[in-house]
Amino acid sequence: MLGVAVTALLLAFGRIEADAPGTATLSGLVAVAGAVAWARLGSARPVLDLLRRREVGLPVLSLFLSGTFVGLSYFLLPYYVSDVLDAGASLTGVAMVFFIGAVALTAPLSGALADRLPPRLVGAVGAGLCGTGVLSMVTLGPDAGLWDIGWRLAVAGAGQALFGTPVNAGILTATPAHLVGTAGGVGNTSRTLAFAVGPAIAALAYGIGGGGESGFHLGVVVLVVLQGLSLVALLPGAGAGRAPHT
Numbered sequence: 001m002l003g004v005a006v007t008a009l010l011l012a013f014g015r016i017e018a019d020a021p022g023t024a025t026l027s028g029l030v031a032v033a034g035a036v037a038w039a040r041l042g043s044a045r046p047v048l049d050l051l052r053r054r055e056v057g058l059p060v061l062s063l064f065l066s067g068t069f070v071g072l073s074y075f076l077l078p079y080y081v082s083d084v085l086d087a088g089a090s091l092t093g094v095a096m097v098f099f100i101g102a103v104a105l106t107a108p109l110s111g112a113l114a115d116r117l118p119p120r121l122v123g124a125v126g127a128g129l130c131g132t133g134v135l136s137m138v139t140l141g142p143d144a145g146l147w148d149i150g151w152r153l154a155v156a157g158a159g160q161a162l163f164g165t166p167v168n169a170g171i172l173t174a175t176p177a178h179l180v181g182t183a184g185g186v187g188n189t190s191r192t193l194a195f196a197v198g199p200a201i202a203a204l205a206y207g208i209g210g211g212g213e214s215g216f217h218l219g220v221v222v223l224v225v226l227q228g229l230s231l232v233a234l235l236p237g238a239g240a241g242r243a244p245h246t
Contacts, residue, residue, distance in 0.1 A: 067194025
């Protein structure tokens with residue numbers, strides 16, 4: 001049922017971009033129907049009960065909103081490099097090394113901080129840092145080079161690394177012992193859904209913006225808003241509790 005809902009949602013995004021409102025509306029209704037049908041299944045009850053806990057549901061929502069960041073790396077950045085900079089895929093690939101390098105360097109720090117500070121507080125700092133990196137992309141123009149793109153991706157990568165581990169640790173800490181496996185599955189599903197929906201949102205914004213530089217900037221703005229909402233979802237109770245030492 002969730003697969004039907006997500007597929008219909010992606011089709012709705014595509015039909016909006018193709019200026020087919022009737023098909024987009026129908027696909028949206030199918031998406032809602034699939035989600036409602038899943039929610040009525042008996043197997044969905046433990047998941048829904050878990051998500052109703054604010055200390056679990058809000059971080060899971062934050063995971064989803066933050067995960068839409070991939071719309072930048074999977075869609076907007078390659079089109080920007082190709083259509084605006086008139087450069088090849090190698091520039092995108094090398095620029096992403098900055099992102100991956102920042103994640104690799106920051107991830108150990110993220111885990112250490114999550115053991116000593118409230119995990120949602122660390123995650124909120126990471127969400128803010130990632131949002132800052134994405135927002136800085138708005139200033140990119142047609143004369144940008146590797147360094148211009150790379151350092152911005154590095155900031156976003158450091159934010160993503162600071163965000164992920166603490167938030168997941170906080171979710172598991174707030175989950176009853178008998179539902180830890182369920183919580184892990186819910187968190188992973190939330191991120192996976194974001195990885196599917198994020199590029200679709202970016203593509204829709206890129207198309208509405210007319211493609212090229214203006215479409216890239218509009219897509220970046222939309223993703224920044226989603227990163228901001230991810231930060232907001234973490235703020236309630238951000239200073240409370242900390243992940244246990246292992």
